[in-house]
Amino acid sequence: MFQFLFYNTLKKEYNWFNPIRLGKVSLYTCGPTVYNYAHIGNLRTYMFEDVLKRGLEFFGYQVCHVLNITDVGHLESNHDFGDDKLVLAAKKEKRKVFEVATYYENKFFEDLRSLNILLPNIKSKATDHINLMIELISALIRAGYAYENSGNVYFRVSTFKRYFDLIGNQFDIDKAFNRIDIDTLKKDNRDFVLWFSNSKYPNQLMKWKSPWGIGFPGWHIECSAMALFYLGRKLDIHCGGIDHIMVHHTNEIAQSESILQHQWANIWMHGDFLTHENNKMAKSMNNFFTLKDLEKEGFKSEHFRFLCISVHYRHRLNFSFQALLGAKSSYEKLLSIAKSLNSNNDKKIDLVKNSFSSNMIKMYLKQLQNAILFDLDTPKMINVLWEVLKSSLCRYEKKRILKLCDKILGLNLFNEQFLTLSQKEKIEKRQNARIEKKWELADELRKELQKERVFLRDTVQGTQWYIN
Ligand SMILES: [Zn+2]
Structure with a gap:
């Protein structure tokens, strides 16, 4: 029996993965705000989620994966202040807001394809689901968890006792709230916005009718509404980057669990940052690289994918071109081995009936399985793979093992052709x-x-x- 052990941010411990429905997994991953190109820090998170999905599918789970596209301009910061990202981008690029959103959404999916990331079963655009958000906000008001004030609707944090469970650390909580601007319409500084009608942004271009006035939803309600709609009242796994723990995911839990009256997602998984010169890569800090920037320097998407999976998803990855060069060299070596294993003579060897019977193969397969089952330890998998390739196993056996691993690692090793x-x-x-x-x-x-x-x-x- 194969069972995953995942680090669950909610419980701060490793939890055995037991799906709610036998053989099926509901997976919700927070998607991009489409006002700029995805940077490689963002893409690292999508890659960890891809390995998770590939790993689950490898062990026979049927995964239903929903990814949201935030095409409503949510605000510059994770909090309820700042400028609207999409409006800013539209102004800068002299384009309509919807054009900006569509353009960057397309670019985002190109990046995913280029990185061999499996696409979600459902990609869910915020602007297609505004009614769902309005329904959820109305239900929260009716049940006393939210209140309206001058056209804005806020979630009343004091009504949700488990609000700090995901953050779990008093120091971080203080840090989170100390940074929040004073919004005089809030009854408590910790409350967060569900709907803006009384917008601080007179030029807000995307607006919808609501019972509280013409306006737009807050960011957090978007994910709760769409995840509940597509994946039901109980979720197996919810993922995102660790920067989402403090505000976005904490608020998602508050909204969803107030409505559901039970724990919503069983497992919360978070990928660590990609940093550059020890700073978090962020669009707001303008210190980011896109996949295209890497290509200009002579790297392929596969090199970046290899770099990411060489580091455990819960460890910080300090990006440098030096490190990428190392990943390129390892990847190209692996690729050339895959090519040599895949050469014509192989047919002959294929005829040899070999069913992974030797003890050495069993040992390697066990090590590889344990690595992925224990919280997606891809660096360990890669180490074992090198040992396999150096071992005395025959070419056929090596090829079979490499192919099996590549289903999870997604390095595309046996497709010899690549497009730029x-x-x-x-x-x-x-x-x-x-x-x-x-x-x-x-x-x-x-x-x-x-x-x-x-x-x-x-x-x-x-x-x-x-x-x-
Ligand atoms: Zn989200």
Whole structure:
């Protein structure tokens, strides 16, 4: 019997994973606010969640994964003050807010595909679910957990006894609330906003009708509303970056559990920061790199993926190009081994019936399984993999083990062809051109790709590519 042991932020301990429904996992992961490119710190979190999902699927679980897209401009900070991110971006780029959101949403999914991150079963846009949020806010008011004041609605934190369970540390709590601006409409400084009608932002462009006036929802209510709608009253796993613990996830729990009257998510998992020169990488600090920045320096997405999985998701990853160079060299070495294992002679070896029977193989498989089952220890997996590849096992056995591991690590080791980010972009652009019947543009892009030896084939399932 294979059972995962995950570090549960809520309980501050390792918990055995027992799904609510046999063989099925409901997984909610907080998605991006689409007002800028995702930086590699954001992408590290999505990669940890991808390894989690791949690991669960590897051991036979059927995962239903929901990821939200925050296309309502929530505020500059995690708190209830600051400027609206999307409005700022639209002003800067002289575009409409919805255009900005769509553009960066597309870019976000391109990054995910480029990093070989499995896409969610449901991607849920905040702007498509405003009614759900209004219903949830109304229910919270009716039950006495929220109040309206001059068009704004606030969650009354004093009504929720377990409010600090996820944070769990008094020092952090003080730090969280000391930073909050005074909002005179709040009855208690700790209360947080569910709906803004009385907006501090006269130029707010995205507004909806609500019982409390024309306005827009707070950020936290978005995740509670969509997670409850798509995944039901009890959630197996909720994930995000550790920066979400203090405010966003704490508030999500308060909202959801006040309505449900029971513990909402069984396991809360959080990925640690990616730092650069010991500072957290953040758009607000303008110290971030995107995947494209890495490509400009001669790196592929796979190199960055390898760097991320070489460090445990709950450890800080201090990013440097030096470290990325190391990851590149290890990845390329692994890739060349995979290629040599995959060579033509292999067919002959395939005929040898080998069912992982030797003790050495059993030992390695056990080590690899234990590594992933014990809180997704990917660095340990990689170490064991190197040992496997150096061992006296035959090529066939090594290849089978490497292929099995790659299902979880997602390094794409047995697909020898890779596209650059700009080639991937051209293919997508061409697909869009075809949908919009811009045949000339589509043709032009096909020719450009051909010059780069990338050939396309349009099939019923979509466009396939190959490099020759
Ligand atoms: Zn969220």
